[in-house]
Amino acid sequence: MTVFIIRRLMQAMIVVFLMSLIVFFGVNVIGNPVDMLINPEADQAEIERTIRALGLDKPIAEQYLFFLKGIAQGDFGKSFIFGEPALKLILQHLPATIELALVSLLMAVVLGIPLGLYAGLFPEQGISRTIMASSILGFSLPTFWVGLMLIMGFSVYLGWLPSTGRGETAVFLGIESSLWTWNGLSHLLLPALNLALTNIGLVIRLSRAGVREAMHQEYIKFARAKGLPTHRIIGVHLMKNIMIPIVTVLGLEFGNLLAFSVVTETIFAWPGMGKLLIDSLLQLDRPVVVAYLMIIVLLFVAINLLVDIVYSILDPRVRLRDQGA
């Protein structure tokens, strides 16, 4: 297992390096950050001075070498816009996003699995059909539209929940989070639900399909014949077997939630990383974009690794080794 993890980490390093190459040259093809940053009243001398100050007068290869040198010292460069280290900016925005992703993942599990189980166990019932029909809506309606509808419904008309921003934070167990305050939770509910809808739909469909398939398997029939109580058959024998695809999908989705919850964060003005990424892209804040995407690659590699480990716990037949290795 140790060898497996080490090999995975080395692969990750290569991926991150290639990624930095692609992203760095990619973002440098678009526009010129100076045009986005500078006051329109500035004259030519001032524009020139700023280009030099940001290091944009140098050839791109030299800029990249300089960037690599920084990375070797743990420095991802400074944001053009904020003048602060890119890494620091990203880490500042990380807690808000993690909180949002965790709550939305929790919603997907807590709502999606029971609903999917129900729909799988009683496929002919009207309720099951309703669940399945709604699940299609869950992942086919555009997030942007659903977000605005949630705001219109719950904030503007009903006035129950705040429409925008992150709530008050508090420190608990050494972690500062808005999960610990009522105000924080009330701010979190709508964006988390908006983000969770797709995944709830996905989990419902996966659980239902898993249940429908597993119910006809020999081991379930055997458990029945043995006279095991229904809750034990469903809770242990069935669940364990349908969880594998769900864990895979949720693992990858968690990465997606962390990295690309751009739309939801924009609509709800949630001060997370997704919003930072889209703002940086639009304003050509190259160091932040590059650092962000490199961190995301690391994140995905880590999540995949975790998923593999959870696999091996859920299904002892799975051994940790690279395919073909």
Place this chain on the structure above:
Amino acid sequence: MNRTVKTRALATVAVVALSTPLLAEDLTIGLASEPTSMDPHFHNLTPNNAMSRHIYDTLIRQDETQGLNPGLAVEWKPVDELTWEFKLREGVTYHDGSAFDADDVLCSFVRAPDVPNSPSSFASMTKGKTLKKIDDFTIHITTEAPYPLMANDVSNVPIVSSESGCDATTAAYNSGEASVGTGPFTFVSYKPGDSIVLASNPNYWGDVSPWSTVTFKPIKSGPARVAALLAGDVDVINSVPTTDIATLEGREDVGLSQGTSNRVIYLHLDHGRADSPFVKANGGGDIDNPLRKLEVRTAISKAIHRDAIVERVMEGVAIKAGQLLPNGFFGVSDQLQPVEYDPNGAKELLAAAGVPDGFELTIHGPNDRYINDAKIAEAIGQMLTRVGIKTSVETMPRSVYFQRASRGGPEGGPEFSFILVGWGSGTGEASSPLRSLIGTHDPDKGWGASNRGRYSNPEVDALIAEALQTVDSAAREKLLAQATELAIADAAIIPLHYQVNTWGVRKGFAYAPRTDEYTLATGVTKE
């Protein structure tokens, strides 16, 4: 906390409690774009400058229409050709209790152009000026040539404390440690992307704000900003999307506050190149750039139905334009009217210019910079096609557009032939657009930095140059108006309309609209 400090703090609290009106209330403002720093000298751009006006003062203030009023300077006047004298306000204290004097001004002018990593510095406001302290409350600012725009420049430079501010880093400002000014609000907290909180300064030398705390929330998405206003989560928002204005007007629980901005939306045409890349003969062949003929430029102006753009594209929220700045600004001409829509006249002019059947043209514009910019470009494309100039429309994000429009061509010149752009006058008078858009492109002089059509007219240049050296206001105003008239008659640029800025407020609140697009808590009143 030691005992004396504690007692003093308590005493301050007591004073605050007594001196603040009983009506003291909280205010929440939703902003379309967020300041990038709390350092007032870090980034010379509208969102930052608007925010810094809360915590800091400038020597001279700009009012709602960018008129100049006393700020930290009570009076200013030229004492000779090259020297301006500023008398400073006495008895002003910083938020930390230290006193304001001439040293603060001197060091602020040193710091402003020279903040490390600044993406856009204040150098254009401070350059060429030498400051000298005469006594604690008098300073002289000298220039090498007569400089009438002194007051306008000075009104843009925030003054920080020589004790805690001048040597501080941007990070120290962002943490609040160095965010100490003389302004109407004090720093409470800054969480990038989340909120900025300020509190009323009870010892302010001017009118003490009735808002005990002000929270700014960045809400970039237009629909979300409107929803936050409707839900009552914010009391004021800026940049109400034009598509929502009609809906909001029909509601009782919100109000709108509108005012003309200093921003003109205009078309720039390629005056410089004989062979312009996006101008083609009918059928795609080469053609001697017809945009260099006055008749063709005038024909384009006449072919544009400005009323239709204002009514349909801008939903009535714009004012058609005939020059560089709306009426009421310093240096505008009272002779110039918006060009009337006259498609037949346009066709006649095209025939007179030797292109009776028109030509092929591409208009380039941004699609995320100005209000409805892409839609305006499309409307113009259709209008020009109607008179025979077959115009295709290409719009792109501003991150790509401005680089190509300014420097995308060979040898770092402009790439496009015919572009849609906007210009807001930061100084609030006509020399800003004249010098940057119409003055001959000359990096050494710093002229024509945004002259993306490379227009060049020695007569206009001479008038601008004379105006920029004329300290007498009346004479300068006349020269600026003359230069504008000449440039517009020559169709150096084709003005379309002035933007109108719209703020949304909850019932019971009011906002005094500003031409400079700043959103200031001091402009919000409770009805």
